[in-house]
Amino acid sequence: MHKRTIPVILAGLVLAGCGSSATTNAGELPGEAQVSPAPMPEPVAVRSTQPAPRQRSAPIASTQKGVVGAQAILATWAQALETHDFGRAWVQFSHPPAARDAFARWWRRYRTIRVTTGPGEMEGAAGSSYYTAPATISGVDLRGRAYLLQGDVVLRRVNDVDGATPAELRWHIESADLKNVLP
Template sequence: MMEVRMLFAVTTVLAAASVAPAEKTPAAARAVVERYYAAIAHRDFGRAYRLWSDNGRASGKTLHGFTRGFTQTADTRVFTAPPVNGDAAAGSVFVTVPVRVEARLKSGLRQRFAGRYVLRRVNDVPGATAEQLRWHIMSARLTPIR
């Protein structure tokens, strides 16, 4: 009985340290973009910021600057389309998630944007950390639409 318990404990630890197969899919990258906007809608800017690569630095802003960018935003919603370009290069996988964003400013002004987010995760290479194996936002391109 002792051997079975030890095997179960090792299996549990290994499973917890690895990324679940669903997290590797393009659909999981799409879910990151949706979580990003959910965090913004809940004014959890720290969580949204950390969904960017390099612990937020890929956004091109500090956390303070990132947060300030939303001071006039009352609410926001994102509509995502199925991801495209599941490309792999140099040990990484990249996915593009097309989006349409609707925002309302505190002044009542409504804004709409269309564009895309590019997400990246490290491919399953030996030594990759759990953090590296998760999808992160690499870049975003949004254009105002009328």
């Protein structure tokens, strides 16, 4: 089967083709509340079916200089994709909000999304820190077909240089190069 490429480009996120590869360029992690059962005779707490309130600002970890901050953004992105919160996934990138709708439209082709990431590597260059981690995204598309995307996700944070903005000093996804590996 012929693989087609769908580049997701910052300038308007031009979506070309209808296929099986995504490249995105471009940064909150509200988890669901999990409550352990209380010891008897107190009543047992039940996991809420209501969505957790959304955190509006980036987590504190995103401004940390090391691996912890990068991994926090990566985990937020993964959770947002899995829960189909594409706006929150987009915020993890460094791109302007104008392209968010096209990004969400592209991801809506998938009925289920499961993201796994592996351990990454930290590098420094020209006043920035980079964290590159392998990612695998799998599931079923809207037509009921299995898909498997694999590639690297690159995160970036500007180091403490004079004139750096708060947005530059937080970890964000610089790029995600995901390609379909299924025929």
